[in-house]
Amino acid sequence: MRYCKIPDEAVRRLPIYLRGLLFLSEQSKKSISSQSLADFLGINSWLIRKDFSYFGDFGTPGVGYNIEKLIKHIKKILKLHVGHKVALVGTGNLGRAVLAYPGFRIYGFDVAAAFDSDPKKNGRKINNVVVENISKLGRLKKGKIDLGIIAVPGDAAQEIADALVKAGIKGILNFSPYRIIVPKKIKVITIDIAMDLARLPYYMRSN
Amino acid sequence: MRYCKIPDEAVRRLPIYLRGLLFLSEQSKKSISSQSLADFLGINSWLIRKDFSYFGDFGTPGVGYNIEKLIKHIKKILKLHVGHKVALVGTGNLGRAVLAYPGFRIYGFDVAAAFDSDPKKNGRKINNVVVENISKLGRLKKGKIDLGIIAVPGDAAQEIADALVKAGIKGILNFSPYRIIVPKKIKVITIDIAMDLARLPYYMRSN
DNA sequence: CGGTTTTTGAGAATGTGAGCACTAATTTTA
DNA sequence: TAAAATTAGTGCTCACATTCTCAAAAACCG
Incomplete structure (x- = not known):
């Protein structure tokens, strides 16, 4: 599934993820599992995993996703890496x-x-x-x-x-x-x- | 297709149709074809026909849709018939x-x-x-x-x-x-x- | 060091909506 | 009155999105 076009609906959700991740980053959290993020945002965990999988492997099984890495990547996709x-x-x-x-x-x-x-x-x-x-x-x-x-x-x-x-x-x-x-x-x-x-x-x- | 559940996406479009129809109504237009309405709103004509068909037959082939009747019905569906x-x-x-x-x-x-x-x-x-x-x-x-x-x-x-x-x-x-x-x-x-x-x-x- | 737990990633199944084409109905025109 | 033009309605297909399931990978624990 890697490297394929990101569906429009997923793009629509990226800002939601980004907001949540930025919040968690401010709390000095380093990583988070899709399940925890799901609970936090009120979205299903498998939807989050699928969305993230559209643009590459970022999670570590047993640990979760590196928050900073993910923020950087989502920003880049949304072209928000520049102001x-x-x-x-x-x-x-x-x-x-x-x-x-x-x-x-x-x-x-x-x-x-x-x-x-x-x-x-x-x-x-x-x-x-x-x-x-x-x-x-x-x-x-x-x-x-x-x-x-x-x-x-x-x-x-x-x-x-x-x-x-x-x-x-x-x-x-x-x-x-x-x-x-x-x-x-x-x-x-x-x-x-x-x-x-x-x-x-x-x-x-x-x- | 009649009398079945109206898809969420169609419901989302109803207010757009309603706005357009109310505008046309103010211009004293009596009826309009799906094609004209489509051009006016920037939406495909078959999508409009399909959406309208979800809640019954309102159009007359060769003529188009009765604007007032349609307004009344859409308002009722959206529960906007009461303020x-x-x-x-x-x-x-x-x-x-x-x-x-x-x-x-x-x-x-x-x-x-x-x-x-x-x-x-x-x-x-x-x-x-x-x-x-x-x-x-x-x-x-x-x-x-x-x-x-x-x-x-x-x-x-x-x-x-x-x-x-x-x-x-x-x-x-x-x-x-x-x-x-x-x-x-x-x-x-x-x-x-x-x-x-x-x-x-x-x-x-x-x- | 091996088993257990956690968690990802991807494939399959299901559901939904958009797009298209064709049919049928009505009006207009000749 | 018959033919042509207009236009609604609907069945079908394809693409996409969601949901579920499961195997593989990593970390943790005894």
Whole structure:
């Protein structure tokens, strides 16, 4: 099974593993068995072993997995071994939430620029990031920023996406509920809060 | 294929269809073919037909699907035919973003209560919702609130979840990156922004 | 040093969803 | 009224993901 393509579903789980492993690493743990990690994360142990086996032998039978080694490898697969700079577009409630969110750091993300169309917000400093006018998006190229987050209200999303692509961004996290069309090279992940909430009642038991 | 269990993946797509159909309905369209809807949403037409066929015959060959009828049915399946009241816990940046988010309305959600542990915020009014102290969570039962959104920083999530369950909530949307353990009856959907961002670089082309 | 325990890794079996092609039904057009 | 065009519905196949099982490997213990 070694050296074959990693299934998409497994890639989706890698950040979960990474978060858990980073936590354990902070606790100065050196190694962990798939069973212990499974209990810790609430995932089946054989799923963890299978996922890890997609990218090589890392475990030692009788001992478990070397945490540091595994962290390094997962980071490399997810291309998180180098830090990534992120540009935020839209500094409304959601945008400010993104700027203040501490969770990006453990994955090596740095929200390094923020843009807003409202001239009144230009120059304002939020969480040590100066808000620039949206027309300055072209400047990104100099800053080695390769990811963009769209947090603008609805219908401006496509326009912003076009600008981000033009500025050389390689991936976009889109919080707007609108479909965004970009060149095939660019990966877009859309998070629509309302849509996720909308699936919740379906699973609710009435009793 | 009629009357069988709807696959989870199809359920996940229903809110997408619903959004599109509601939009078309506002444009006073009466019916639409699977092909047109597919083009509009950026999804394959046979996937749409297959998904719709899981819950009965709604289309007319040669014409397409009756939009209003379909909306009604999808809403019923997702249990959105009745409005749902939602309680928000945590009124930090993310919480305020949730309160201000206009996208919930089309699915019939109403964020009717907000709670925060910080006494300084009690009584404050955000988007016409009065922030109450977190100790008042028990009151929810009277308000027919059946969904909860957790938007508190990290480690308090489990505690809040317990309180929500105790207050009779049936489903939880969790924005914290921590695992939450609840009775099996309760459905939890977790959105971890950082984790979604973390899988973005994997798909990036370096050229 | 040999047996026991722990734990990985991989193969097999099962289940699920996506993609495709074809059929049948309805409307439109000639 | 008949033929053509449009479009839904469904059966089939393939790929993928999950689950289970088991043998091999390493460590531990007596």
